[in-house]
Amino acid sequence: MNIIDKAVKIGRTSLSEFEAKQLLTAYQIPVTREALVENEESLLKIAATLGYPLALKGCSADIAHKTEKGLIHLDIRNDQEALTAFKDISTSMKQSKNTILVQEMVQGKRELMAGLTRDAQFGPCVMFGLGGIFTEILKDIAFRVAPLEKLDALEMMKEIRGHNILTAVRGLEAVDKDALADILITIGRIGLENKQIKEIDINPIIISDTRPIVVDALVILDKDQA
Amino acid sequence: MQKNPLSIIMNPKSIVYLGGSNSLQTMGTAQLITLITGGYQGEIYPIHRKEKTVLGLKAYPNISSLDKPAELAVIVIPGKAIPGVLKECGEAGIHHAIIITAGYGEIGQKGASLQQELLAIARKYNIRFLGPNCIGIVNAHIGLNTTWFPNKYRAGKVGIISQSGSYVTQTLTYFEKLGLGLSQAISVGNQADIDMVDCLEYLGEDEQTRAIALYIEGIKRPKAFLRAARKITARKPIVAVYVGGSTAGARACSSHTASMAGPDGIYSGFFHQAGILRAGNVMELFDWTMALAQQPLPKGKNIAIVTNSGGPGSSMADEANHCGLEVPIFSPALQEKIKAITPLTAAAVNPVDITMNYDLDLIYKKLPELILQGQDMDGLLFYGIFGSIHFQDKIAFTGNPAGNILNPMKSLLEKACDEFVKLPEKLKKPILCACFSGREDDAVVRIQDGGIPVYPTPERAARAMAALWEYATIKKRNRDESNEGENR
Numbered sequence: 001m002n003i004i005d006k007a008v009k010i011g012r013t014s015l016s017e018f019e020a021k022q023l024l025t026a027y028q029i030p031v032t033r034e035a036l037v038e039n040e041e042s043l044l045k046i047a048a049t050l051g052y053p054l055a056l057k058g059c060s061a062d063i064a065h066k067t068e069k070g071l072i073h074l075d076i077r078n079d080q081e082a083l084t085a086f087k088d089i090s091t092s093m094k095q096s097k098n099t100i101l102v103q104e105m106v107q108g109k110r111e112l113m114a115g116l117t118r119d120a121q122f123g124p125c126v127m128f129g130l131g132g133i134f135t136e137i138l139k140d141i142a143f144r145v146a147p148l149e150k151l152d153a154l155e156m157m158k159e160i161r162g163h164n165i166l167t168a169v170r171g172l173e174a175v176d177k178d179a180l181a182d183i184l185i186t187i188g189r190i191g192l193e194n195k196q197i198k199e200i201d202i203n204p205i206i207i208s209d210t211r212p213i214v215v216d217a218l219v220i221l222d223k224d225q226a
Numbered sequence: 227m228q229k230n231p232l233s234i235i236m237n238p239k240s241i242v243y244l245g246g247s248n249s250l251q252t253m254g255t256a257q258l259i260t261l262i263t264g265g266y267q268g269e270i271y272p273i274h275r276k277e278k279t280v281l282g283l284k285a286y287p288n289i290s291s292l293d294k295p296a297e298l299a300v301i302v303i304p305g306k307a308i309p310g311v312l313k314e315c316g317e318a319g320i321h322h323a324i325i326i327t328a329g330y331g332e333i334g335q336k337g338a339s340l341q342q343e344l345l346a347i348a349r350k351y352n353i354r355f356l357g358p359n360c361i362g363i364v365n366a367h368i369g370l371n372t373t374w375f376p377n378k379y380r381a382g383k384v385g386i387i388s389q390s391g392s393y394v395t396q397t398l399t400y401f402e403k404l405g406l407g408l409s410q411a412i413s414v415g416n417q418a419d420i421d422m423v424d425c426l427e428y429l430g431e432d433e434q435t436r437a438i439a440l441y442i443e444g445i446k447r448p449k450a451f452l453r454a455a456r457k458i459t460a461r462k463p464i465v466a467v468y469v470g471g472s473t474a475g476a477r478a479c480s481s482h483t484a485s486m487a488g489p490d491g492i493y494s495g496f497f498h499q500a501g502i503l504r505a506g507n508v509m510e511l512f513d514w515t516m517a518l519a520q521q522p523l524p525k526g527k528n529i530a531i532v533t534n535s536g537g538p539g540s541s542m543a544d545e546a547n548h549c550g551l552e553v554p555i556f557s558p559a560l561q562e563k564i565k566a567i568t569p570l571t572a573a574a575v576n577p578v579d580i581t582m583n584y585d586l587d588l589i590y591k592k593l594p595e596l597i598l599q600g601q602d603m604d605g606l607l608f609y610g611i612f613g614s615i616h617f618q619d620k621i622a623f624t625g626n627p628a629g630n631i632l633n634p635m636k637s638l639l640e641k642a643c644d645e646f647v648k649l650p651e652k653l654k655k656p657i658l659c660a661c662f663s664g665r666e667d668d669a670v671v672r673i674q675d676g677g678i679p680v681y682p683t684p685e686r687a688a689r690a691m692a693a694l695w696e697y698a699t700i701k702k703r704n705r706d707e708s709n710e711g712e713n714r
Contacts, residue, residue, distance in 0.1 A: 117484040122448050125492050139486055143495035145448065151703060152499055159498070199484040220484075 008196045008221050016059050018101055020217035024202070027186050030179070031214040034103035043086055044079055046102045052077050056085045058093045059101040075105055106206045106213050109172065110165055113203035114184055116191045119145075124191025126184055128156045130165065131204035138162070146188030153181035176210040183212060198222040231354030231420060232428035234322045236365045236410055238298035240269035242289060242320065244311055245302030245327075246280050254302035255281070257326070257362065257374050261300070264377040265369025271296055288314065295319035300362070300372050302326045305340065308358075309347055316351020323348075324372060325357035331416040332359050341418050348419055360415025361391030364398075366408045367434055373413070375399075380675075382407010383519035384512070385435035387425040389414055389443045393508065403664055404682075405674030406516045409435040423450045430458035437519035439511050440466040440502070442493075452500050459501030463518040463697045466502050467511045468493045501700045503693055513679075513686050514693035520677045521656035523698040524604035527551045529691060530597045531577035534589070534610030538660060539577035541684040542607045549692030553577070557602060567592055580610065586642035594646070598653045605694065607687055611661040611680060613669035614639055636668065643669055647676025656694050660687040 003019045015023065021031040033050055036059060037043045047054055058071030070092050073085035082102075090098045113131035118124055122145045129141030142159040144152045157166055157177060166175040187200060199220040205212045243261065245254025258281055261270060271292055272280035279285055286292055289299075289311070299315050301308060305327050315323060330341040341358065348355055356363070362372030366381035375395035379402050386408070388394050394411035401408060410432060412425050422445065429435045438458070445451050455464060470489040497504045505511040529551045533539030543553045556564065556576045564574040567588060573579040578597070580589060589610060597603055614636045621631050650657050659680040665671050670680050681687040 115484075119489070119492050121445060121489075122492055122496060125495065127486070127491075135486075141486055141491060143492045144499055145452070145492070145496050155498055155703075156495070 004194055004196050004219075004221065008223055008225065011223055013221050013223060014062075015219040015221065016099075017057065017217060018059050018099075020200075020219040021214065023190070023219060024214055024217060027190055029183050029186055029202075029214055030212065031217070032103045032106055034101055036099050037086075037102055038097065038099055040083060040086060043082060043100070043102060047079065047082050050102065050104050052082075053105040054082065055103045055105050056082065056089060057101040057103065058089045059099045060093070103215075106208050106215055108206040108208045108213075110175070110207040111204035112165075112180070112207065112212065113201070114187055114205060115202060116146075116187050116197065116200035118191070118198060124188060126156075126188045126191070128153075128184055129160055130162050131206075134162075135203055144184075144188070146191050148185045148188045150181050150185065153184040156184060157181075172207075173210045175207050175212065179210075180205075180212045183214075196221050196225040230424060230428045230431070231322055232356075232412070232424060234297055235324065235354075235356060235420075236363060236370070236412070236428070237368065238268055238296070238322070238370075240271065240296040240298070241266075242271045242273060242286075242292060242296035242299045242315075243302075244273050244299065246272045247274060248277060248280055252302075253374060254326075257300075257302055257372060260371050260373060260375065260377060264371040266371075267368065268370075269296070289318045289320070290314060292318060297322060299323040300326070305329045305358075309343055312344060312347045312353060313351065316347070316353055321351075321353050323353055323355040323357075324360070324362055325355055325415075326360060326362055326372075327357075328359040330358045331418065341416060345418050354419055356412070356420045357415040358418060360413040361395050362413055364394060364408060364411040366410065378402055380405075380407040381409070383409055383434060383436035384439060384515045385409045385429040385432060385437070386411040386439045386441075387414060387422055387429065388412070388439075388441040389417075389422075390441055391415070393441045397512070401512070404512060404516065405665060405670070405680060406512055407519075417446055421446050423447050423454050426451070426454045426458060426464075430454065430462060435519075436462065437515040438462065438464045439515040440464060441508070441511070442466055442468045443470070445496075448496070452496070455500035455502055459700060461701075463515070463700075464500070464502045465505050465511055465514045465518065465693070466497055467505050467508055468497075501703075503696055503700070505693075509686075510689065510693075513681060513690050516679045517656070517658055517690040517694055518697055520679060521658065521694060522650055522654050523701070524656055524691070524695050525698070526604040527695050528554050528602060528604045529607055529688075530556075530603040530605070531607045532580065532589075532593055532597065532610065533577050533608075534580050534582060534612070536579055538609040538684040539579055542609060542660065542688045543577055545685040545688035546607065546691065549689055551688070551692050551695060554602070556597075560597070560600065560602065563596055564593070567596070584612070586638055590642040590646035591649075594649055594657065595653070598649070598655045598657075603655070605656040605658075605691055607684075607691055608657055608659040609661070609684055609687075611659060611663070611667065611669045611673060613663065613667035613671075615663070615667050639669055640672055643672035643676060647673055647678050650678065656691065658687045658691050658694075660684040 024031050035046045054076045056073045076082050111132035113129050113135050115127040124146040125143050127141050127143050140160045140162050142156040168174040201218040202214050204215050206215050246258030247255050272283050272285045274280050274285040277285050295318050299320050330337040364371045373395040375398050379398045386394050391413040394413045429438050529546050531539050531542050546553050561574045657678050661670050661680050674680050
């Protein structure tokens with residue numbers, strides 16, 4: 001039984017970030033290297049494997065927009081900082097068992113986003129746009145109805161006002177549009193193949209050199225589709 | 227493949243008409259008058275229980291008393307009588323109908339079940355129908371108009387499918403002023419049986435329709451719509467207006483994606499996938515289809531501007547740039563050639579400003595031809611139409627008998643305009659014009675009727691040119707055709 005079925009069966013309305021990333025990985029969408037830890041010992045072990053700098057995030061299916069709750073610590077440079085962050089997040093989470101996500105820090109100046117929504121008329125629709133804080137501020141987005149062909153994915157990228165962010169600008173290399181197109185096409189496929197998924201936010205997708213990598217993801221479930 | 231029911235509905239050899247009388251108090255009578263006076267050559271059989279004749283036509287007491295079945299029934303009678311009439315049609319061998327009467331799906335639950343009843347009867351008797359709650363159809367090429375609105379419109383190449391009856395009826399006088407020629411227009415109403423997809427497929431195949439204008443409020447069968455539209459837009463342009471409020475704010479969503487997913491954005495994406503140009507409003511819808519239906523497509527986005535006045539030329543250039551077209555400076559060689567034939571005062575860079583000049587041969591032939599015949603320019607925006615109407619008062623004021631000067635002028639002008647309208651086909655490049663005068667100006671009429679759109683403002687001409695370019699890029703894009711229809 002997969003992650004989605006399990007979650008829906010016990011009445012959950014979303015996947016944790018870690019679960020969402022596992023889902024994306026199963027669909028070959030590139031995500032951050034990461035692991036869940038529950039104590040300081042495993043934290044330091046994982047940190048050694050992933051290598052600094054790292055991000056630590058409180059991980060639970062109940063926590064959607066995490067930034068507002070102080071559950072994210074970014075750019076952690078060493079063991080000392082990691083332990084402090086672990087303690088802070090554990091305190092904020094106020095749960096009996098604290099699960100914390102340890103994640104590589106992806107370096108890149110460009111943040112994009114992709115998502116899935118279900119329209120009553122058109123069914124699953126894929127969204128693409130500028131990511132990070134600009135998503136809500138600029139609402140520079142484009143939609144396509146699933147399934148997407150490569151042409152649709154490429155045209156979506158051209159359609160946003162800020163499309164030049166994908167080109168070689170200010171010393172940055174041009175974004176690997178094929179890789180980005182694959183992500184958009186696959187999100188449409190996920191929507192078509194999983195009725196229990198109501199919405200997806202993949203934000204940000206950070207462009208590391210040329211490659212898009214999913215840094216955060218939210219999957220909302222529809223419990224009526226159990 | 228099943229024959230599209232619209233091929234009969236839009237081209238019936240005979241019509242049985244329900245709802246007409248000798249009293250103008252009913253809408254049905256008014257619509258019958260348009261039908262009779264529009265030039266339709268087929269038979270019209272009005273049904274009336276009491277009258278022997280209706281509006282001068284022989285009337286029949288009921289459908290079963292017809293000598294032979296009509297091809298189409300047009301129904302404008304109160305709703306409660308319609309189920310019975312549909313049955314009679316079926317029994318008499320009439321298999322196509324337009325139900326104009328309202329009071330069905332659009333009024334809620336009760337109406338929706340009445341609509342279902344109509345559909346069930348139609349299915350049983352093998353009847354295909356348009357409506358209910360529609361205004362009817364226009365087929366300009368056979369003078370068929372079942373709507374309430376007047377017959378003063380030109381036959382042409384723009385086809386219309388509308389979810390609002392007003393855009394195929396009340397617009398007829400607007401089309402006349404705009405110089406837009408209509409091929410066929412369909413008001414789809416509630417789409418209980420025949421829907422927009424059927425209409426698209428029909429107009430897609432119609433030879434006289436060279437561009438399709440759509441007014442959309444919602445799509446019943448999105449997958450079939452997409453399939454049909456993509457097939458059509460590979461060779462024939464479709465422009466759509468969708469007007470839908472954003473409901474995003476009202477919905478409770480947990481993700482940013484869903485909260486930003488208003489119908490407006492999704493329709494834009496859907497139109498892109500279908501290869502449909504999305505017009506921002508009804509004005510653009512008809513402006514663009516008028517150009518797309520009549521002009522060749524540009525091969526690139528370099529546009530030349532010829533004007534006899536600075537302001538309008540600049541407005542055209544500015545708007546062309548805003549919509550993604552280029553107005554590049556002409557090559558030195560072309561500039562030299564232009565200077566050689568134009569007066570010294572003119573700017574030869576692009577826009578070309580010929581100033582107030584009445585050398586008809588230069589304006590309407592030599593200059594456009596010179597500019598468009600090379601490889602550099604892909605299309606022409608033209609401002610400077612000046613018909614004889616502007617000289618009438620002046621000539622009269624000088625005491626000259628008008629005919630002496632005016633008539634030769636008119637005939638020269640007509641000749642020049644006739645040469646001008648041949649250029650797009652000859653040079654395989656589009657020309658669009660703007661003129662603040664409308665069809666009161668004889669030159670505007672001559673050019674519009676010759677097939678080159680003349681818009682009321684410079685910006686509208688420029689935007690229509692951008693629509694031609696947008697469609698040219700849609701036509702060129704490579705769809706994976708093997709995928710089409712499989713998983714959609």
